Structures are given as C-alpha cells and as structure tokens.
Amino acid sequence: MTGDARAVVDGTEMVPGSRVRLRPRGGADIFDLALVGRTATVERVEEDMEGGLHLVVAVDDDPGRDLGARNQLGHRFFVGLDEVEPLPVDGPSRKVLVAGIGNVFHGDDGFGVEVVRRMATRPVPPGVDVIDFGIRGIDLMYALGDGYETAVLVDASARGHAPGTVSLIEPDAGDPDGVGFGFGGAAVDAHGLDPAKVLRLAGDNGRVPARILLVACEPSSQTTDATWEMELSPPVGAAVDEAVRLIEGLLAKELA
CATH class of the missing domain: 2.30.30 (SH3 type barrels.)
Structure with missing residues (x-):
C-alpha cells in the first residue's frame, strides 16, 4: 500500500x-x-x-x-x-475525561465506578468521555495523555470527613509532579491504582490535561483492602447521585 x-x-x-x-x-x-x-x-x-x-x-x-x-x-x-x-469539526472534541476509579470488590472503594456507571445512563455533552477504569492504572495513564484539556477523577478517598461526604479537590499549582496530587495531604490510593503515580507516568510519556480534578467520597470506616463486599455502604451509596450532579455542573462550566 x-x-x-x-x-x-x-x-x-x-x-x-x-x-x-x-x-x-x-x-x-x-x-x-x-x-x-x-x-x-x-x-x-x-x-x-x-x-x-x-x-x-x-x-x-x-x-x-x-x-x-x-x-x-x-x-x-x-x-x-x-x-x-x-464527525463535525466545529464542535468540542475530547475536551473532558471523567474517569471512574476503584475496586468494586472492596465495598466503598467502588464509589468512582458506580458514579460513572450512573452517568452512562444520562445524557453526556459532546466532547466528554465517561469511562470506568476500575483498577486499570495503565489504561488510565494512556488516557490522560490522549489530548484532553481537563480530567475529572472520581474515587473514594479517606480524608477524615463523615462517611458519604463528597469533596471537590484540585491539585496545588506548585505540585507539577502530582505528588499526593497536593490534595491537602490526603492519601489517594485506590488499592494499587495510585492516581499520583499514574499522573507522573502519564507526564513522563507526554502531555497531560492542564486541569485535573478529584471528586472524592469519604468511605465508611469498615472499608479496607481486606473487605470483600460488592455493595456500597448506605452513606456512600446515597452520595452517588450527589457526585453525579456535581460532575455535571463541572462539565457545564468546563464546556462553556
């Protein structure tokens, strides 16, 4: 050829x-x-x-x-x-990635996965990709280098709040390596899928989104790496819709 x-x-x-x-x-x-x-x-x-x-x-x-x-x-x-x-060339293209992160076999750690699954049943604006990455850190690494302007990571993160508390966290501008994401000292570790490490690897391979956000939910105290439970705890399950509304509001601002 x-x-x-x-x-x-x-x-x-x-x-x-x-x-x-x-x-x-x-x-x-x-x-x-x-x-x-x-x-x-x-x-x-x-x-x-x-x-x-x-x-x-x-x-x-x-x-x-x-x-x-x-x-x-x-x-x-x-x-x-x-x-x-x-496809039209004048519309938004690959502007925002919404990435669900977590292990559905570890109880509340499946929060991010459940949020993006819920979003998959709702209308998504053009230019937005909503993807369930689960614990596939390498897949997320490649996606972060795929030309998006903004990435919204959705994950369970223990930050000392009441279980089910949803937080929007943005990395410090002075944390270019993404060490701990600069999330006020929060430990973000999705059972082997450490988003900070994934972000550093993605940066080593090329461009990463200029803006990276974390929509985090406080898990219940019973959730550990040893937990084998495919259901979210009641407070975390109740927080899924709140997180979906928060993300949809973020998308409206990002695409404006």
Whole structure:
C-alpha cells in the first residue's frame, strides 16, 4: 500500500486528524461488532495496489492507541471509506475525561465506578468521555495523555470527613509532579491504582490535561483492602447521585 492518498467521505476530505464514527460492514464479525459506533481519529489514507482507498484509524478510547506511531507497535485499524461517518469539526472534541476509579470488590472503594456507571445512563455533552477504569492504572495513564484539556477523577478517598461526604479537590499549582496530587495531604490510593503515580507516568510519556480534578467520597470506616463486599455502604451509596450532579455542573462550566 502507499500512503498520503486523497479520500473524500460525504463531502469531507479525510486527512490525518479527521474524526470519524465507525460503521463496519462485517455484520457478525467479532471485531466489527466491537467497533460499531466507536469514534476514531484518522492517522493516514492508504491506497492499495488496485487503487482502492482505506483509512488507518486509531479508536479514541483505546488505551493502546499511543503505544507507537505509524508502523510501530499500537492498535490501528484499516477501514473502508464506506465504513466511516465524518464527525463535525466545529464542535468540542475530547475536551473532558471523567474517569471512574476503584475496586468494586472492596465495598466503598467502588464509589468512582458506580458514579460513572450512573452517568452512562444520562445524557453526556459532546466532547466528554465517561469511562470506568476500575483498577486499570495503565489504561488510565494512556488516557490522560490522549489530548484532553481537563480530567475529572472520581474515587473514594479517606480524608477524615463523615462517611458519604463528597469533596471537590484540585491539585496545588506548585505540585507539577502530582505528588499526593497536593490534595491537602490526603492519601489517594485506590488499592494499587495510585492516581499520583499514574499522573507522573502519564507526564513522563507526554502531555497531560492542564486541569485535573478529584471528586472524592469519604468511605465508611469498615472499608479496607481486606473487605470483600460488592455493595456500597448506605452513606456512600446515597452520595452517588450527589457526585453525579456535581460532575455535571463541572462539565457545564468546563464546556462553556
């Protein structure tokens, strides 16, 4: 195949950086089913030996998309011109990441996961990705380097408040390495997924969001690493809707 060919889809020229929604034609093929409706970014246009045009795309929410550029390691897909729908270029694009963090097997530590699951049932503004990362720290690391302007991390964090207390925390401007996030000395450790370490790793790999916020909920005193419980305690469960409203208010301000 040869690169840098010219392709037009529905009157929109496909160039590196063009955003598309995937509409694979494979029907029951497992890979096509996984890609249906996903948004992606065009990396290049290829022309095959018969003159057919194909797009090389990276799926936007694929944590492996930044493992390497062009022919290096990484997740890339070849799709036909009739398998994509161009997305508007004048709307917000990948502005805010809302990341749910936590271990659903450790009681109240699953707070962040439950919040983003609740948000998935509600309308989300364009330019906002709401993703359940659970304890997948490497996936979160790649996502933080994926071009977002703001990241909102949602997690349970013991800060000495009454169980179920929801707090909005922003890192100190003088804490560029994210050590403890500068969260007033709060210990943010999601059972092996330490957001401060993830942020430092993401920064080592490139750009991270200019603004990072934490929506934290005080867990009950019974929640520990040894807890094997898939239900949130009553006060933390009651705080989920409050956190959703808080985040939706933040999104309105960030996208204004």
